Amino acid sequence: MSKTPEEKLAASRKWKAENKGRVADYKKRWNKENKGHVDNYNADHYRLDPEHHKRRRTVYARNERRNAISEYGGECVCCGEETFEFLTFDHINNDGAEHRRSIGDPQGKSMVAWLKRNNYPKDIIQLLCFNCNHAKAKYGSCPHGGV
Ligand SMILES: [Zn+2]
Ligand SMILES: [Zn+2]
Numbered sequence: 001m002s003k004t005p006e007e008k009l010a011a012s013r014k015w016k017a018e019n020k021g022r023v024a025d026y027k028k029r030w031n032k033e034n035k036g037h038v039d040n041y042n043a044d045h046y047r048l049d050p051e052h053h054k055r056r057r058t059v060y061a062r063n064e065r066r067n068a069i070s071e072y073g074g075e076c077v078c079c080g081e082e083t084f085e086f087l088t089f090d091h092i093n094n095d096g097a098e099h100r101r102s103i104g105d106p107q108g109k110s111m112v113a114w115l116k117r118n119n120y121p122k123d124i125i126q127l128l129c130f131n132c133n134h135a136k137a138k139y140g141s142c143p144h145g146g147v
Contacts, residue, residue, distance in 0.1 A: 071120040072127040078146025081129035090128040
C-alpha cells in the first residue's frame with residue numbers, strides 16, 4: 001500500500017523532529033570541515049601563487065595612493081607636475097621625520113593609510129613632485145618659487 005502525499009510529509013516531519021540532534025550535529029560538522037577546506041584552499045593557493053597576493057597588495061596600495069593624490073589636488077603645488085610616479089606627500093612645515101616618528105611609522109611606509117584615516121589633512125601635508133620636494137628639503141625653497 002503506497003502512502004499519500006500527506007502521509008509522506010507527516011513521516012518526513014516526524015523523522016526530522018526525531019532526528020533534530022543528528023541534523024544539527026551534521027550541520028556543525030559540515031561547517032567545521034568546510035571551514036578547514038576553505039583555509040586549506042587559501043593556503044594552497046598562496047603556496048601555488050604567492051606572486052598573486054603580492055600583485056593584489058601592490059594594486060591595492062597603488063589605488064590608495066592614487067586616491068590620496070587626487071584628494072590633494074593631483075598635482076605638485078609648486079610646478080604643477082601631474083605624473084603619478086613623480087609625486088610625493090610633503091610635510092608643509094618640514095617636520096616629516098618628527099611626524100612619522102610620532103605616528104609610529106619612522107619610514108613612512110603607511111603614510112597613505114595614515115592620511116586616509118585622518119581625512120587627508122591639508123594643513124600639514126601638500127603634494128609636491130620629487131624635484132620641488134628635494135629643493136625645498138635641501139635648500140629651504142624651490143627655485144620655481146612655489147614653495
Ligand atoms: Zn614640482
Ligand atoms: Zn618647484
